[in-house]
Amino acid sequence: MTRITRRELFQIVSSVAPAFWLASGAAAQEQPALKLEPIGEKLSLLSGAGGNIAVLEFGDGLLLVDSGLPQTAEAVETRAHTAGPGPIAILINTHYHFDHVGGNERLGRAGARIIAHENVLKRLSTTQKIAAFNREVPPLAPEGRPKTTFSDAGSLAQGGEKVVYRHLPPAHTDGDTTVHFQNVNVYHAGDLFFNGMYPFIDYSAGGSIEGMLADADLMIQAVDGKTKIIPGHGPMATLDDLRTFRDMLAGVNERVSKLVSAGQTLEQVTAAEPTKPYDEKFGKGFLKPADFVHILYAGKTAKRG
Numbered sequence: 001m002t003r004i005t006r007r008e009l010f011q012i013v014s015s016v017a018p019a020f021w022l023a024s025g026a027a028a029q030e031q032p033a034l035k036l037e038p039i040g041e042k043l044s045l046l047s048g049a050g051g052n053i054a055v056l057e058f059g060d061g062l063l064l065v066d067s068g069l070p071q072t073a074e075a076v077e078t079r080a081h082t083a084g085p086g087p088i089a090i091l092i093n094t095h096y097h098f099d100h101v102g103g104n105e106r107l108g109r110a111g112a113r114i115i116a117h118e119n120v121l122k123r124l125s126t127t128q129k130i131a132a133f134n135r136e137v138p139p140l141a142p143e144g145r146p147k148t149t150f151s152d153a154g155s156l157a158q159g160g161e162k163v164v165y166r167h168l169p170p171a172h173t174d175g176d177t178t179v180h181f182q183n184v185n186v187y188h189a190g191d192l193f194f195n196g197m198y199p200f201i202d203y204s205a206g207g208s209i210e211g212m213l214a215d216a217d218l219m220i221q222a223v224d225g226k227t228k229i230i231p232g233h234g235p236m237a238t239l240d241d242l243r244t245f246r247d248m249l250a251g252v253n254e255r256v257s258k259l260v261s262a263g264q265t266l267e268q269v270t271a272a273e274p275t276k277p278y279d280e281k282f283g284k285g286f287l288k289p290a291d292f293v294h295i296l297y298a299g300k301t302a303k304r305g
């Protein structure tokens with residue numbers, strides 16, 4: 001394997017054209033267009049920096065869920081501070097991917113306590129191999145790694161808000177964590193939920209579509225009809241949107257599984273267009289239908305072998 005920088009990785013990853021990774025490479029030197037919008041009392045959504053970021057203002061400090069891309073770290077820090085007074089005291093990571101932990105080193109150096117699942121710490125502490133691209137991603141500097149880890153779940157009481165973070169079984173990666181702001185009833189799903197687009201699934205890091213489907217069911221049980229859901233990518237969502245995403249996963253998984261079980265090649269599976277009923281709603285964003293099928297085929301055949 002060739003060792004590369006994160007910047008180079010963006011260029012490689014952009015060859016399969018996930019929209020936000022593409023933007024991160026092409027627009028690396030430009031001022032990112034971040035948007036901060038209120039979604040509940042003391043809680044805001046910071047978008048445009050890679051993965052969606054939640055910002056909680058708790059009186060004498062701020063709590064963030066995820067920290068965006070490396071090249072938006074400074075802009076994220078600056079913009080988050082406009083949400084309220086005090087330092088960015090706490091940062092919870094939903095998983096280890098670079099578009100969710102890119103501000104970790106900067107915020108960690110500034111004093112933020114970083115909380116994440118124990119598998120996130122492991123992956124951020126060592127070089128990661130991304131099989132889909134045959135490349136390596138170097139670890140974060142120690143200041144950017146989680147200082148507080150957990151194996152199952154935990155909670156914080158901050159400024160009248162109860163923040164419950166919970167690890168779900170491997171799905172997108174093996175460190176997937178949801179964060180529920182219980183009083184205001186806002187739920188950050190991380191990359192277990194891509195709203196209105198096919199999800200990337202990191203089979204190199206323990207992910208699978210079967211896991212995504214199982215976790216979608218767990219998330220549906222964890223929220224209610226009034227919950228405002230922050231997906232890892234895409235616009236704010238409702239329980240109905242999450243159900244639609246879950247049904248797409250189930251439908252595509254069933255079709256692709258049948259074709260793979262029948263011994264079809266990648267070309268045959270792709271030609272059968274197993275995502276077709278869902279392409280109108282999910283096929284125009286992050287991954288194109290053929291990219292999604294490719295990821296699933298590679299994952300399923302690797303597991304069979």
Ligand SMILES: [Zn+2]
Pocket residue numbers: 095097172191
């Ligand atoms: Zn991710």
